[in-house]
Amino acid sequence: MRLGHRVERDKRITSHLGLTARAFGADEILLSGEEDETPLETWRSVSKRFGGSLECGYEPKPMRWLRSFSKDGGKIIHLTMYGEPWRKKSEKIPFEGRVAVVVGGTKVPGELFGISDYNIAVGNQPHSEVAALAVFLDTWLGEADPGRFSDGEVEVIPSESGKNIVSKGKE
Amino acid sequence: MRLGHRVERDKRITSHLGLTARAFGADEILLSGEEDETPLETWRSVSKRFGGSLECGYEPKPMRWLRSFSKDGGKIIHLTMYGEPWRKKSEKIPFEGRVAVVVGGTKVPGELFGISDYNIAVGNQPHSEVAALAVFLDTWLGEADPGRFSDGEVEVIPSESGKNIVSKGKE
Numbered sequence: 275m276r277l278g279h280r281v282e283r284d285k286r287i288t289s290h291l292g293l294t295a296r297a298f299g300a301d302e303i304l305l306s307g308e309e310d311e312t313p314l315e316t317w318r319s320v321s322k323r324f325g326g327s328l329e330c331g332y333e334p335k336p337m338r339w340l341r342s343f344s345k346d347g348g349k350i351i352h353l354t355m356y357g358e359p360w361r362k363k364s365e366k367i368p369f370e371g372r373v374a375v376v377v378g379g380t381k382v383p384g385e386l387f388g389i390s391d392y393n394i395a396v397g398n399q400p401h402s403e404v405a406a407l408a409v410f411l412d413t414w415l416g417e418a419d420p421g422r423f424s425d426g427e428v429e430v431i432p433s434e435s436g437k438n439i440v441s442k443g444k445e
Numbered sequence: 446m447r448l449g450h451r452v453e454r455d456k457r458i459t460s461h462l463g464l465t466a467r468a469f470g471a472d473e474i475l476l477s478g479e480e481d482e483t484p485l486e487t488w489r490s491v492s493k494r495f496g497g498s499l500e501c502g503y504e505p506k507p508m509r510w511l512r513s514f515s516k517d518g519g520k521i522i523h524l525t526m527y528g529e530p531w532r533k534k535s536e537k538i539p540f541e542g543r544v545a546v547v548v549g550g551t552k553v554p555g556e557l558f559g560i561s562d563y564n565i566a567v568g569n570q571p572h573s574e575v576a577a578l579a580v581f582l583d584t585w586l587g588e589a590d591p592g593r594f595s596d597g598e599v600e601v602i603p604s605e606s607g608k609n610i611v612s613k614g615k616e
Contacts, residue, residue, distance in 0.1 A: 286458050290573035297570040320571055356601055356608040361588065387606050396579075398601035399468040399594060400491055402461035405579030408572070412580050417532065423570060430527055430569035435558050437527040 276403075277336055277386075278379030279307030290404045291377065292317040292330065298411035299418045300375070302329040306336035307379065325426025337383060340374065348372040350390040353406045354382070357393035364414045367392055375410070377403040447574075448507055448557075449550030450478030461575045462548065463488040463501065469582035470589045471546070473500040477507035478550065496597025508554060511545065519543040521561040524577045525553070528564035535585045538563055546581070548574040 279288050284307075292303045292313055305313060314330050321328040333339050344350055351373060367373075376386065387393055396406040423429075431438040450459050455478075463474045463484055476484060485501050492499040504510050515521055522544060538544075547557065558564055567577040594600075602609040 283457065286454065287461065290458065290575060293570075293572040294576040297568050297572040297576070324570055356604055356610070358603045358605055387608075390606075393604070393606055395601075395603060397468050397589075398603055399464075399495055401464040401468040401579070402575050404461060404573050404575040405465040405468070408567075408576030409579050409583050412583075418568075430566075432529050432566055432569055433527055433564070434529055435561075435564055436555075437558070439527070 275304040275306065275333070275336060275340070275374055275376045276379075277306055277376060277382055279305055279310060279313070280379065281308045281310045281312075284379060285310075285312065287402075287404060288313045289316045291407060293320055294404050294408050295375075295411070296321060296326065296328050297418075298408055299415045300328070300411070302331075304331060304333045304336070304339070306333045306339075309334070323427050325423035325429075337385060340376070340386070340389060343372070343374055344389055344391075348374055349392075351375045351392045351394055351410075352382075352386055352390035353377050353396065353403065353410055354387070354393055355395050355398055355400055355406075356387075357395035360394050360396045360410050360413060363392060363394055364410070367414060375407065377407055379403075446475040446477060446504070446507060446511070446545055446547045447550075448477055448547060448553055450476055450481060450484070451550065452479045452481045452483075455550060456483065458573075458575060459484045460487045462578060464491055465575050465579045466546075466582070467492060467497060467499050468589075469579055470586040471499070471582070473502075475502055475504045475507070475510070477504045477510075480505070494598050496594035496600075508556060511547070511557070511560060514543070514545055515560055515562075519545055520563075522546045522563045522565055522581075523553075523557055523561035524548050524567065524574065524581055525558070525564055526566050526569055526571055526577075527558075528566035531565050531567050531581055531584060534563060534565055535581070538585060546578065548578055550574075
């Protein structure tokens with residue numbers, strides 16, 4: 275869940291955030307803050323072209339959503355530079371059940387620190403919610419199932435020195 | 446080195462990219478593309494407040510700079526979704542000497558694939574240069590020296606459920 279999106283200022287950061295969530299293993303992305311179709315369109319279009327079954331949507335009342343998610347037994351992981359070290363904590367976070375990873379914008383409601391099951395910092399230096407999400411998911415989930423994106427229209431083949439992208443005849 | 450910066454479109458991504466480079470262990474950041482003082486000011490101001498000795502500057506001719514860097518024995522690591530898997534390759538990249546990690550924008554010159562010593566992909570899915578840089582540096586360099594940022598004006602103390610930022614009396 276991306277909190278506090280601002281249409282103008284966060285356009286590309288929010289778009290990158292969703293693509294990062296997708297690439298590093300999220301099943302669903304919820305946008306909140308200012309309503310904006312653009313990032314949702316980007317995420318859907320990348321998902322269609324490069325594969326996978328990403329869900330995405332806009333959530334107008336994120337804190338209400340999180341309270342209810344928590345009440346239903348979901349676990350909340352809040353990524354914040356003020357939290358506890360991810361290297362130590364990640365391995366203690368179980369994989370079972372539903373988990374929401376929440377990343378804020380500039381200001382997050384103080385309540386979030388309280389309702390989160392884990393406040394996790396990817397370093398206590400200011401950097402980027404995109405960086406934090408990527409490193410946290412990579413550490414916590416490890417290598418994603420390579421078959422996850424096998425239904426895409428195109429596939430990038432790793433190459434030592436050039437670009438190799440193959441169309442899978444579905445375009 | 447950040448290639449192909451565009452003042453309007455990339456404002457926040459470039460700013461996040463530099464902060465990510467700093468937080469994950471870079472000593473210096475070079476901006477190229479459109480000339481822009483804003484990200485440099487952000488990087489310097491964060492560095493002053495949160496510590497460390499980050500160098501940053503603008504490089505008008507990045508390809509010339511890279512060619513000359515390479516000729517002088519520096520190693521170039523190009524992060525690209527078309528490259529080879531970082532999990533396998535990172536451990537083969539030596540730490541010795543000078544290393545430039547290059548991240549592009551939308552379009553990078555084809556020449557870069559050729560002059561780079563390593564074309565490395567943090568996954569072959571489209572996501573974000575910020576995510577790629579963070580995960581690559583974290584994997585390759587591992588945990589940064591905690592004393593690296595000890596000369597800052599403020600310090601964040603990890604906390605389970607709130608914000609704890611202490612001023613070190615130098616503000």
